[in-house]
Amino acid sequence: MVTNDFCINTYRGITSKNMMNQTYFMPHPMLRQYIANYTLLYSTSTYTEVADTTPEDLIIIPDASGCFIFGFDNWGAYKNCWGPTSKPVKVKKNNLLKDERMFFIEFLPGGLSMLTGVEQKELKDMHCTISDISRKLAMILSDVIQSADGIDHLVSEVDRILLSWIENNSRKQLNITSAIHKIRLSRGNISIKRLAESEYISERHLRRLFEREIGLSVKMFARLTRLNNSLRVYKSNRNRSDLNMLQDGFFDESHFIRDFKEFCGTTPQSFIKNMSGFYNEPFKY
Template identity: 35%
Template sequence: MLLDRSDNKFIAAQYNIYISPHEILKPYISTYNILFPDKNMLSQKYTLIPDASGTLSFAYDGKRIKGELWGASTRINIIGSEANNYDFLLLVELKPCGLYQLTGVDQKEFTDIRIDLDTVDKSLNTSLCNIIEQAIEVRDLVNGLNAIFLSRMGDVYQTNTIIGLIRKIHNNNGFLHIKELSISEHYSERHLNRLFCRYIGMNVKLFSRIVRINSAIEQLQNSKSSFTFIAQQAGFYDQSHFINDFKALCGVSPIVYLQNMSDFSNETLKNNI
């Protein structure tokens, strides 16, 4: 069984496996992250940076599987010490709007909330836990996940509309004011905020701010540009505003982040809307 380390020594030795979902699911699901943690896998300070996305988490402690829904994040989460205690973890890492498509529930209820999936969607939780329990190989697990999530696609017209708006904000690295979006899309600002709160869990301004900081993080990781240049590229008035906003969202300054990057998650896949 996949959950039994003794039967999966090769897989468990890899510790952390990322697998892309079915092509149809890619606008909604970033990746299936399969982990076989041990006490030293993650730093005790391992931190998830806010990315305005939700996650479905399934943790096995040797006795039972616990399914949880993590709403769209607007603040940091330190998870290292907890994650290291499980025998197996499956993280269905979603993209903005993905959680709404899979559950059909107003996402404003779940922003920065962590809750048992069973209380939100008992049928989905039972189906996914059964797939995990029955999987012999990773391939079985992925095929089962794809089948369940594909059955939940239903009407995608409205979510695809939101994804189009999200893409515009991403293409501008978060530097797109709601007034500009309102004019280009022929929606009132109030209606745009209502849509974002319902389908993503936050208003346009906060979502854009998170995208802007994540864009800056990607540049910090992959370039040797100065903070001033990165701040300008991300649409900040000056370096000071960039540093203050970065610290407010990530809990540390850009310098500290660069010095301790291994303590932070790197979810660049979620930017590929």
């Protein structure tokens, strides 16, 4: 079972700069085109109940990908799945109870499809249990997470399971993987026509591929890529008072404000004033 000692006795983790009880782990190299990272989040409370009964809301910025969430505490366990997101998701911040542990498998766009074979348009912005997708996979992963004797052992076992399931998934992703890479390289600024021509397929077929494997349209995915890349560049720069830096990669200010409000649920000015209230995965873009 995951304990505090379990969390800290490892050299492979990357501790979050903002949350000391949140640690990231990289998957096996052969999984890195499907899995962004694993995350271990554990309670630091020494009391049965959290002192602050009304924790802040945290806005998760959509990233066109999904995640598996395994949670364990003294009362039981849960196994949840978020499908690929196109809308901001509001969650509670720092509200773990005593001895509660959470283990996340963070997918890259298309990774959840490659693992499960489920068409992603069915899971878009959907919250369900992992058992709803695959009872067998949910059971295997849950057993490993609960029985592992350390985080290095846990990561290795999860790697092994995911590699085996992806290898056994006969559906191929060659076209979509290449197209995703090109959208990323262009920072979301490539036309559907040019992208389809570079893949030697029709625009119609490209759209079908994205809806099946990503769950979003090509245009929506490109817009999310552009925004997440802009946020990454902005956060990495020390001069965060310059609002123009957030517009990096956008055609004009009107497109930037429209996308920002749609995907972050607020204005750029409000975002800058309350950056701690927003979260986007550090290893996806």
